[in-house]
Amino acid sequence: MRAIILLGPPGAGKGTLAAALSENGYTHVSTGDMLREAIEQQTELGKIAEKRIGDGLLVSDELIMQLIEKRVSDAAVDEQFVFDGFPRTLVQAELFDLFCVRSHAELMHVLVLDCDDDIIVQRLSGRRVCRSCGAVYHVMYNPPAKPGECSRDQCDLYQRVDDEEDTIRRRLHVYAEQTAPLIAYYEQKGKVFRINAEQEIQQCLDTVLTLLRKGDNQ
Numbered sequence: 779m780r781a782i783i784l785l786g787p788p789g790a791g792k793g794t795l796a797a798a799l800s801e802n803g804y805t806h807v808s809t810g811d812m813l814r815e816a817i818e819q820q821t822e823l824g825k826i827a828e829k830r831i832g833d834g835l836l837v838s839d840e841l842i843m844q845l846i847e848k849r850v851s852d853a854a855v856d857e858q859f860v861f862d863g864f865p866r867t868l869v870q871a872e873l874f875d876l877f878c879v880r881s882h883a884e885l886m887h888v889l890v891l892d893c894d895d896d897i898i899v900q901r902l903s904g905r906r907v908c909r910s911c912g913a914v915y916h917v918m919y920n921p922p923a924k925p926g927e928c929s930r931d932q933c934d935l936y937q938r939v940d941d942e943e944d945t946i947r948r949r950l951h952v953y954a955e956q957t958a959p960l961i962a963y964y965e966q967k968g969k970v971f972r973i974n975a976e977q978e979i980q981q982c983l984d985t986v987l988t989l990l991r992k993g994d995n996q
């Protein structure tokens with residue numbers, strides 16, 4: 779398996795990009811989506827995650843690593859993964875490196891999405907998600923054809939509990955403290971490409987696809 783990691787603050791556009799990359803041959807893995815599914819099903823993990831997510835805090839490294847290992851354990855040798863929202867701590871990054879060695883997987887690139895905090899607050903407060911398929915919209919920047927309704931499957935859109943302003947600020951703080959240090963970690967390994975995530979959605983996608991195609995041809 780080969781992997782790319784999307785790294786950036788909440789709301790930078792990781793899920794949006796990853797969903798587009800999934801239409802270009804990549805398998806999209808979102809730990810956030812997996813946790814929300816567990817919450818929906820009220821599993822043991824879901825009950826723990828519900829409180830942590832609602833408070834804008836991270837779920838433990840141990841639980842996240844269990845989810846990831848289970849998700850990628852039966853990957854095909856030539857499968858290409860895009861990780862959205864993982865890793866989020868140095869411990870997760872180090873454990874993922876060990877996992878890659880053990881399973882002969884290769885981390886290709888870490889794409890760092892740069893985006894200003896004020897833009898992030900605007901993006902997250904306008905984010906709407908499909909209750910059924912998880913498709914992500916924005917009331918202004920990526921609206922559904924019909925307000926409040928998913929354009930793919932016509933199910934209801936909802937606003938995430940952690941997309942409320944106070945929780946957004948807490949999540950930005952958690953990002954700065956626990957996740958931003960990963961940029962230096964991966965820079966030392968020569969894996970980082972920085973993307974201006976303040977561009978429009980299509981421009982961000984074009985930039986990333988051009989970069990990945992260049993990487994493939996090297």
Ligand code: ADP
Binds near residue numbers: 786788789791862919
């Ligand atoms: P993340 O996965 O990083 O938390 P999302 O992909 O869910 O971020 O995007 C957050 C919100 O911003 C969503 O409502 C999405 O539609 C919107 N969005 C994503 N990328 C852009 C962009 N480049 N320009 C404007 N809005 C965007």
Ligand code: AMP
Binds near residue numbers: 842866940
């Ligand atoms: P996301 O959908 O990526 O914005 O994630 C939503 C929430 O899920 C985060 O705020 C965390 O509480 C939790 N979460 C998702 N991924 C991770 C991770 N890799 N490590 C710890 N917590 C995570």
